[in-house]
Amino acid sequence: MSDLLEKQRSLFVEALKDNYKACVFDIDGTLTDTTANAIPPALLDKLSLLSKNGYCALCTGRRFGRAYEILENLLEERPELKRNWFFICENGSIGYRYDIKNDQYIELYRIDYPYGEDHRKRLIDELSKALKGVMKQIHVAEVALAVSSKSRWQGSKDIVKQECDEMVARTIPVLKKMDTEKLLVVCNAGNTINILHKDGNKDYGVKSLYNFLVQQKVMKNHNQIVCIGDQGQPGGNDEAFLSGSCGTSFTVGNGHPLNEIPLPVFDNKGNIVFGPNATLNLISRLQFV
Numbered sequence: 001m002s003d004l005l006e007k008q009r010s011l012f013v014e015a016l017k018d019n020y021k022a023c024v025f026d027i028d029g030t031l032t033d034t035t036a037n038a039i040p041p042a043l044l045d046k047l048s049l050l051s052k053n054g055y056c057a058l059c060t061g062r063r064f065g066r067a068y069e070i071l072e073n074l075l076e077e078r079p080e081l082k083r084n085w086f087f088i089c090e091n092g093s094i095g096y097r098y099d100i101k102n103d104q105y106i107e108l109y110r111i112d113y114p115y116g117e118d119h120r121k122r123l124i125d126e127l128s129k130a131l132k133g134v135m136k137q138i139h140v141a142e143v144a145l146a147v148s149s150k151s152r153w154q155g156s157k158d159i160v161k162q163e164c165d166e167m168v169a170r171t172i173p174v175l176k177k178m179d180t181e182k183l184l185v186v187c188n189a190g191n192t193i194n195i196l197h198k199d200g201n202k203d204y205g206v207k208s209l210y211n212f213l214v215q216q217k218v219m220k221n222h223n224q225i226v227c228i229g230d231q232g233q234p235g236g237n238d239e240a241f242l243s244g245s246c247g248t249s250f251t252v253g254n255g256h257p258l259n260e261i262p263l264p265v266f267d268n269k270g271n272i273v274f275g276p277n278a279t280l281n282l283i284s285r286l287q288f289v
């Protein structure tokens, strides 16, 4: 075992001894398989239990409606859990909290598209041409653009990943031309790419959630938030989210080749595990108080 992995394993064992108050989950590749759109039943049961007494958030490239649908059955059946669930959407550029009085989710914060509507339309035109053959569609969400890969929902994981890598490579020159003030970034979610304001990443979302929970006197230390994602590698859409700048970070997919953080998930036998099974394994063993 490499020195880095050895160190991560001992940090992982230490992390299991701490107490946590909130858990923030990426969706695709973390709660669901990247080619599926449902949380495995055992993991969903665990999320239900966790959010009964603790605070949970989804932190995703998806827009609110597409994020909410992943928990819809649970939250419609058990509406009392809604107050404990937050949604950090569009790769962190917009967040939502539940407003108990009005029985609806409302904005917690937003980082808007940095240019005007004309600019956004021109960018969509340029991307439609540049991404021909590898994209399915470009969706304008509340503040970000989301481009799904051509084979999403039907292709193999490898093909979907290749298409996303190709979409990112082709988007960069378009942004070079059009993003004159360098205010936009492109992020790779593994099955979709997002184009959004550079300040609106998932880490910003977790910090906004943390500040809200501090205001509510729920917690005092950002390490009490567990962050779980699968794209922690440089350029991945969880890179900032899992950097450890806010929260205790774990990856159930890619980590960082040089950094200890995010920590991989080790099962009881010391093997690294991946995907929704690893997420279930991890949250079953962490202590939430």
Ligand SMILES: [Mg+2]
Residues within 6 Å of the ligand: 026, 027, 028, 029, 030, 189, 190, 229, 230, 231
């Ligand atoms: Mg993911």
